[in-house]
Amino acid sequence: MAGVAPQTEPALFEDQPFDLLKxxxxxxxxxxxxxxxxxxxxxLVVSLMMIAHGLFGPPLAPKNLATTLGWVHFxxxxxxxxxxxxxxxxxxxxxxxxxxxxxxxxxxVLSWPRxxxxxxxxxxxxxxILFCYERxxxxxxxxxxxxLVIGYFAAALIVDSIFxxxxxxxxxxxIGQFNFVAALVSPLEVSVRDRQVxxxxxxxxxxxxxxxxxxxxxxxxxxDAPVIQRGCELALFQPGKASNMDCTFCLDCVxxxxxxxxxxxxxxxxxxxxGDPSRAGIGRFSHRKDISALLTVFTFGALLNAFGMVTPxxxxxxxxxxxxxxGPGPVLAIIFAIxxxxxxxxxxxxxxQTAMILTKTSRSVxxxxxxxxxxxxxxxxxxxxxxxxxxxxxxxxxxxxxxQSALSDAGIPFLGDPLWRLxxxxxxxxxxxxxxxxxxxxxxxMIWTHSIAEEDQPDETWRAFAPWAxxxxxxxxxxxxxxxxxxxxxGTFLAS
Amino acid sequence: xxxxxxxxxxCGVVRRTRAFALVFALILTSLFAxxxxxxxxxxxxxxxxxxxQPSPAHVGHxxxxxxxxxxxxxxxxxAHVNMxxxxxxxGMAPVFFSGKESAPGSFTGAVxxxxxxxxxxxxxxxxxxxxxxxxxxDLPGVLAN
Numbered sequence: 004m005a006g007v008a009p010q011t012e013p014a015l016f017e018d019q020p021f022d023l024l025k026x027x028x029x030x031x032x033x034x035x036x037x038x039x040x041x042x043x044x045x046x047l048v049v050s051l052m053m054i055a056h057g058l059f060g061p062p063l064a065p066k067n068l069a070t071t072l073g074w075v076h077f078x079x080x081x082x083x084x085x086x087x088x089x090x091x092x093x094x095x096x097x098x099x100x101x102x103x104x105x106x107x108x109x110x111x112v113l114s115w116p117r118x119x120x121x122x123x124x125x126x127x128x129x130x131x132i133l134f135c136y137e138r139x140x141x142x143x144x145x146x147x148x149x150x151l152v153i154g155y156f157a158a159a160l161i162v163d164s165i166f167x168x169x170x171x172x173x174x175x176x177x178i179g180q181f182n183f184v185a186a187l188v189s190p191l192e193v194s195v196r197d198r199q200v201x202x203x204x205x206x207x208x209x210x211x212x213x214x215x216x217x218x219x220x221x222x223x224x225x226x227d228a229p230v231i232q233r234g235c236e237l238a239l240f241q242p243g244k245a246s247n248m249d250c251t252f253c254l255d256c257v258x259x260x261x262x263x264x265x266x267x268x269x270x271x272x273x274x275x276x277x278g279d280p281s282r283a284g285i286g287r288f289s290h291r292k293d294i295s296a297l298l299t300v301f302t303f304g305a306l307l308n309a310f311g312m313v314t315p316x317x318x319x320x321x322x323x324x325x326x327x328x329x330g331p332g333p334v335l336a337i338i339f340a341i342x343x344x345x346x347x348x349x350x351x352x353x354x355x356q357t358a359m360i361l362t363k364t365s366r367s368v369x370x371x372x373x374x375x376x377x378x379x380x381x382x383x384x385x386x387x388x389x390x391x392x393x394x395x396x397x398x399x400x401x402x403x404x405x406x407q408s409a410l411s412d413a414g415i416p417f418l419g420d421p422l423w424r425l426x427x428x429x430x431x432x433x434x435x436x437x438x439x440x441x442x443x444x445x446x447x448x449m450i451w452t453h454s455i456a457e458e459d460q461p462d463e464t465w466r467a468f469a470p471w472a473x474x475x476x477x478x479x480x481x482x483x484x485x486x487x488x489x490x491x492x493x494g495t496f497l498a499s
Numbered sequence: 500x501x502x503x504x505x506x507x508x509x510c511g512v513v514r515r516t517r518a519f520a521l522v523f524a525l526i527l528t529s530l531f532a533x534x535x536x537x538x539x540x541x542x543x544x545x546x547x548x549x550x551x552q553p554s555p556a557h558v559g560h561x562x563x564x565x566x567x568x569x570x571x572x573x574x575x576x577x578a579h580v581n582m583x584x585x586x587x588x589x590g591m592a593p594v595f596f597s598g599k600e601s602a603p604g605s606f607t608g609a610v611x612x613x614x615x616x617x618x619x620x621x622x623x624x625x626x627x628x629x630x631x632x633x634x635x636x637d638l639p640g641v642l643a644n
Contacts, residue, residue, distance in 0.1 A: 063619055063635070065589045075590035143587035143617065312588075314615055314643050398590020405589075423583070426592040489558075489643055491615040492588040 023088070023191060023267035024257065033267070036258050039094065047097035050152055056409050057149025067145035069152070071398075071405045074142045079395025082185065082388050089191040089267065090182045093172070093251035098159035102171070105164050115170040122180060122293040126300060129177035130343065133304055137311045138335050142492070169236035172251050179251065184301045186247035187377075188384050188447065192270045193250055193257070194241070200264045201242040209241040209256040209265060210234040232259045235284075241265055243283030246275050248294070273450050276377050277458060288377055295373040299347045302383030306481055307342040309390045313488035350477065351376055354470040361466035374459060375471050378452030382475060385444020386482045389437040393490075396436070399427035437486045445479045544569060547622065547634050556641045558612050565598055565606045565622060574604025577627035582608050584638070587617035615643040 024030045032038045049072065057069030064070035081092045141147055155178075162171040172179045195201050206213070212234035233255045235241070241256050257265045279289050288294065310316050316338075323334045355371040358364075364371065404421035411421070449472060456468035548566040563582060567575040580598035585591070594613060598606030612618060618641050622634040 063585060063621075064587060065585045065591065065593065067589070071589040074588070140587065140617075142589065394588075394590050397592075401590050423593055424595070427590070489614060491643065492586060492591075493617045493640055 021269040022196065025266065033254065034257065036254075039254065040100065042095045043097050043100040046095050047100050050097050050156075052409065054149045054152055056412070057145040057152070060145060060409060060412055062145060064143045064145060065401065066405060066408060067148075068405055068409050069145040069148040070142060071402055073148050073152070075394045075398045076402055078391045081182070082384075082391045083395070085182065085185045085189050085384075086388060087190070089189040089193075090186040090247060090250060090252045093179060093182050094253060096251070098156055098171075098176075099253070101156055102159050102163045105160050109164040111163065111165055111167045113166050115166045115168070115174055119174055121174075122291075122297045125175055125177050125180045126293065126297045128175065129180055129297075129304070130300060130339070132177050133308060134335065134339055136308075138332060140493075168238070169251070169253075173237045173249055180297055181301065183248050183250070184298045184380060185384050185387065186250065187275055187298075187380050188272050189247055190269055190272060191267050192247050193252055193254065193265065194244065194268050194270065196264050196266045196268065198242060200262050204262065204264075206261060207240075208232070208234060208259040208261055210238070212255070212259055213261075234259050238284035240283040243281070245280055245282045246285075248282070248285055248288075272447075273454055276451060276455055279374075279458065289370070289374045292369070292373055295376045298380050298383065299351065299376050300343055302379040302386075302478070303342050303347050305383045305386035305390065306478070306485065307339065309386060309482075309485045310338075310342070312490055312492050313485060314491040315488065317491065317493060350474045354474045357470040358467050361469070362460050362463045364460070375452065375455055378448055378455050378471060379475070379478070381444050381447030381451055382478050382482070385441050385447070386485075388444070389440045389482070389486055392440065393430075393433055393437060393486075396428045396433045397426070397430055400425040401427065434486065438483065441479060441482050441486065444482075445475060448475045448479075545575060545624065545626070545632050545634075546570060547624075549620070549636055551638065556612060556618075556638055558615050558641060558644050561610050561612060563596075563598070563608045563610055563620065565608075567604045567606070567624065574602075575626065576600065576603040578604075578606075579625040580606045580608070581623040581625075582610070583621040583623065584610055584612060585619050585621065586614065587619065612641050615641050617641070 022030070024034055053069040053072055056067055060067050060069070064074075084091045135141060139147065141151065158175065159171045162175055163169070212230055212232050214228040215231045235256050236253075237249050237251065239250055239256075241260070244250070252267070254267075257267075276288065279287050281287050285291065285294075320331075320334050320338070323329070323337060324331075327333075327337075351372045352368060355368045355375065358375070359366070359368065359371055403425050404423045407416075407418040407421040410416060410418055452471045452475060453464070453468050456464045456471070460467035546568045548568075550564045552562045552564070565580055565582075567578060567580075569575060578600075580600075582596050582598055584594040584596075586593075592613065594610055596608045596610045598608040601607050618638040620636045620638055622632075622636075624632040624634065626632065
């Protein structure tokens, strides 16, 4: 046995990060490729039920599966999953199941157009959805909610039937972009377990995938061999991947890696922005104005979306209407412009300018603004979390009678009469939870911003940090004020 | 031979694309057609007039008056009227209350609206002959106190 290194017992508390794929039961389930198909199939069935009930069920939103599941439970569980784990709603996305089926018929050959390989298009779509949600009171319209879901399926199907790879997820899907930004604060990340293993890897299956044996007839080669396992369709080469941005948690890289070297590992959320490395499939965050704009809209859009459901918004809208003599569409457009353009430009621009003066940096305002805007994400996440948790927790059990009612409508009343008195947790209990979430969000934003300042200006960290800390506190005050307002949902604001 | 094979392959793709587009268009058209169809009201024989006080409605205590008549204008008495107030947003707690008959065909119910915004009032009416009628009214813009 000469020459063999003596084996040592592994340390009892080895410094290995938690890996969900190694967890008993759940890890085994997730590693199994058919689990993903089954979960997507389940969500496809739920989506079809939502569509059917939205189109043919009762038109009153609280009695309909499309609106109750879509605007209360789906959004609430999505944000909680992002908080507690990662982007598992993209993992379970039913649109991808339909797309994969369609790709058995269509074999796209086109690449997504180069000018659109950025976040500007999905950013515009995200703003459009937020605008339509308010303008047409989508939360109260099951029929239109059903058509929104159908539109999503159609868009995913059409885009990915024409263009190769996951073009829809990476360059179109507004929900996906929301999830990518929110997942920056998630505690889990799909990542390599041991970088040494990757450095010795010659196949690169995690990005390229692998094909079966090439099928060759007696006379002629019949194209490429079939793909047995895809690699990452979002161009995230695992050894160079460093954050959850653009990661759908589809686990194709996990299935593809021949060395079983990709896991879903716990990561330190505070280190997400450290070093500003060139990230696989993304580049440097500090060079990506489109991503910076996306997460700025994510943050200020959280305030806007909550502002749309409190009493003061109606007084403001009515005042604008009387002042300018314009209809509800232009009034709402002005409010969107205030929240998504004027406010961020003012706050972020002022902070960047002040930081530049204090630190005497020679970079442009845009460069400083882009670099530090990433620090706002925890605040935006906290506001979305507080908002969606409110609806989820206060209406947690409403899905029970709606489901009973939907089954009755379908002629299957085996769950009995709908228990319409089931609701959820009282507002007086939920509100302190919301405030707690916002406190944590402020702490997260401060830590992130400080870590950016530390990296960016090691000698003058506090001078670089101070203006951004003020912006964080201002946004936080706005968020707290919104949470303390009484909820007031109207689709007819100018009638008041 | 290669060219023929390639042309045949293209034709196959075109055929599949057309078939797929046709099926997709048929699904969409049928969904539109069914979704847009007229939903007939089974309670046409019962006419309902309603009124809420104070008007416009505010959060807190309000009184809801309902008058039931037949198409000839004759009051319909002896009915049981249960009322339900729902917010336009799903996931919010509904408020249940019942109407008491104060005069033939005239019912009054007290309701505590819990938050400002758009509400919908549902009337679950059981007529004296046991027939059930459902009616729905919008109560937009309930004001905060």
